Amino acid sequence: MYTFEYQLPKTLADAAKALASTGGKPLAGGQSLVAAMKLRLAQPGTLVDLRGISELAGIRKEGDALVIGAMTRHADVANSAVVKGAIPALAVLADGIGDRQVRNMGTLGGSIANNDPAADWPAAVVACNATVQTNKRKIAAGDFFKGMYETALGADEIITAVSFPIPKKAAYAKFPNPASRFALVGVFVAQLADGSVRAAVTGAAPAVFRAAPIETALAKSFTPDAAKAVKVDAKGLNNDLHGSAAYRAHLVSVMAGRAVAAAG
């Protein structure tokens, strides 16, 4: 690890100021960033630790939405009665992230800000048509995730919370990479309040995406067989030693079907 400066601001304003003045990086749960730093793959001059800002953590229902603070740990989401009551699929998703240690440290905000191509949260954010709230603005899910490890966030912009409109039905099905247990393919399926269907896929491509043919099929018939029958185009999907693009394309349909089955 290279040496770095460390700051622990107590307010969002101080954190933003620290980021702007140092050009440093925000530290959420550190489950990706610290690992990269240990491998000398990341070299931030300053780490601005967000854990001291109490307003960033917490889970609450606001009208027809479930709002989860950016610094809420995966384990807290997984064990939350509020989450289980409103969108149980999010609790299931959070409970399947990494291992117990990762879930106790890793956060929702950190995960989506990092936008790992195989992270679980982006699929939920996109499929639920959630809104990402930052210290500066509100960003629609569809505008938030750009490419691999890229988001719409500015340099001193900090995610404060994510607002998930509560869907009618939702479920997440993950096919784990046998080594890392990140998603080789993860599909989050949601039937939104207005009846529309979204199917967001993680792990299969450089970044999370919506599988249009699956959504079309499920809009007609929200059944496992309808999803499974869709032939997904392998073009543009990841092709690596863990799975060919064709295998991932196939798994998108299979996992979408399993998600629909789980959504009930």
Next chain:
Amino acid sequence: MGAIESGFIGQSVRRKEDARFLLGAGQYTDDVTLPNQTHAYFLRSPHAHAKIRGIDTGKAKKAPGVIAVYTSADLEGVNGLPCGWLITDVDGTPMKEPPHPVLAKGKARYVGDHVALVIAETQNQAKDAAELIDVDYEVLPAVVNVVDALKPGAPQIHDEAPGNKCYTWAIGDKSAVDAAFAKAAHVTKLDIVNNRLVPNAIEPRAAVATYSRADDSYTLYVANQNPHVERLLMTAFVLGLPEHKVRVIAPDVGGGFGSKIYLYAEETAMVWASKRVNRPIKWAAERSESFLSDAHGRDHVTHAELALDKDGKFLALRVHTTANMGAYLSTFASCIPTILYATLLAGQYTTPVVYCEVTAAFTNTAPVDAYRGAGRPEATYVIERIVHQAGAEMGIPQDEIRRRNFIRTFPYQTPVALLYDTGGYDACLDEAMRIADVKGFAARKSDAAKRGKLRGLGYAAYIEACGIAPSNVAGSLGARAGLFEAGEVRVHPTGSVTVFTGSHSHGQGHETTFAQVVATRLGIPIENVDVVHGDTGRVLFGMGTYGSRSLAVGGTAIVKALDKVIAKGKKIAAHLLEAAESDIEFKDGKFTVAGTDRSKAFGEISLAAYVPHNYPLDKLEPGLNETAFYDPTNFTFPAGTHICEVEVDPDTGVVSIVSFSACDDFGNIINPMIVEGQVHGGLCQGIGQAMLEHCIYDSESGQLLTGSLMDYALPRADDVPSFKVETKVTPCTHNPLGAKGCGEAGAIGSPPALMNAVMDALSSVGVTHLDMPASPHRVWQAIQSARA
């Protein structure tokens, strides 16, 4: 009935060593911190194959905290790392042994090859300085696949090994095999790859080297399986130091699996440097370094043919194997795909003739050497896959084709050099079939089919050769070391005992098993026995632990020393009891005059030995401390049958192990709990190879693609079922414990059992070929190609 009266043999005594491990009181190499200690970092080649035109260490030497920076230019008078086994080519010439420099000289030959050693006040400073070293590389084309390496025009890795060939070696009667094939009613052919593995001990390799000006001596703490061999190789072959001036301590070691047998560049360079910097030096590998630089395992490409008569009797086996040695010959690399592989190709069967030819080649990859099983898993994989396929082709049930060919009379001389002393293969097969509930399989299969799943059942009847020996035979086959073991039993005046063994425990539980043997023989409480290992300064000598040899060879050395202790005790007792020595019996910790109630307790005898007031000093030395060296007369031959039942999800290619049943014959068992643990661990590693693990280098760049646990899949607890494990016993006939060894069996039997189960499951959809690992992706692809 007390434990002493019944003896501790065959009892699941809780492990004596666990208290310190569970309390966090173990002392691993990285726990050793010496005053004034410095830290080492090794700069490694980022290229698979590159000429080193120059190395500029100027900036690094001036970096904060840096004490020294060394490259190969500094290592004057230091030899290369040796290979411990000479294989002779079929053309009569010795194998090609290119230099294996401690720090890369002129060329780097794999990603991770050691280029420079940086020593600094802190580990971070050493790393920072290493980034300032300017190495002028001329990148050369690389070759990582062993078959490609032997093709004309392949990149030439060593000048000393034209065409990258290390040797071609053969065993068996080729013309007799060819003749048998000509008469065969059926021939089964198989092309398989034994996938390359990266050993992953929980404790990475580590070393602390220190030099003493006071007596010009060195002490090396190192995570190692055989400290005396490490010292011998390092002093005599590489550094030219007097052996008595070097003490090697392998303290608590967190797993080895073979990877810590070898003499590595890191600790060798550190011992050398410790005198130059005159301060202790510490290094502990990070996991990424372990992936790059620990000796890897397996990596065979094999074509095999089995000739059968019309009834499924094996007539002959013909095998050609190409084995990847990596960039340099690691310590025992050359004997793994030859002596420890091809000699096992008879398996449990009466196949009258076997011929095997092995070509070993260099590639731009980490060196390959023994890994849990070492050659024997590769042999078992060939035999049991081809037997499975032959049974499937000829319509003979899998148990039946094995029974028709089992060896049933012992001793049995195989056509590939080994003499099996004893065994009972039917008993293990019967028991494995019982615990696997083979009878109920058809019903379970049809139930699975209703759920859209494919069920399969796979058998593996394995044999292995453990307790490698005798030394003179091994020597005639090219071994450059002895293969005995040493033990010492030191009885203290008050009757407690310290046992010194040349075996090394890095998870096997020797401190308990050996204590059980000693406590039982001497009739004393097990608390009164401590076992010391892993220190050349305390243990007389040792060849260390590998090849499931510790109890059969190391344990026997201790028994021989115990015999001497008891014999001397009888002399002392005869004197004290005023009886003839021949009338003294030793039983349950008492020396008794036969037929009387006159006796002396073991503790009374030991006290007399050290306080020899009433003692036959004119005839007998005082003291009660005996040593023994034991050189076995033959290998031991553990064997058994493993049966695996899998269910394949054709939608995803996921293979689930429904059940895994193993019945093993390890000879006599001292501690069933420890044996069961060893079997469980071995099964997990074998299942890891068959389902998950696969070391892959990029064929163009030679970069290690599976360089971390993010890409290299190790088995986790939820990848394996709850194992069903049983044993049958035919005691080894040539060691006093009747023990055969159990450390590797699980890793030997399980890969073919699992793969045969997968092949059985996939046969219904037309799959005829699949290599390990049976990962979801590969299984799905195999199903797709079969359907296409």
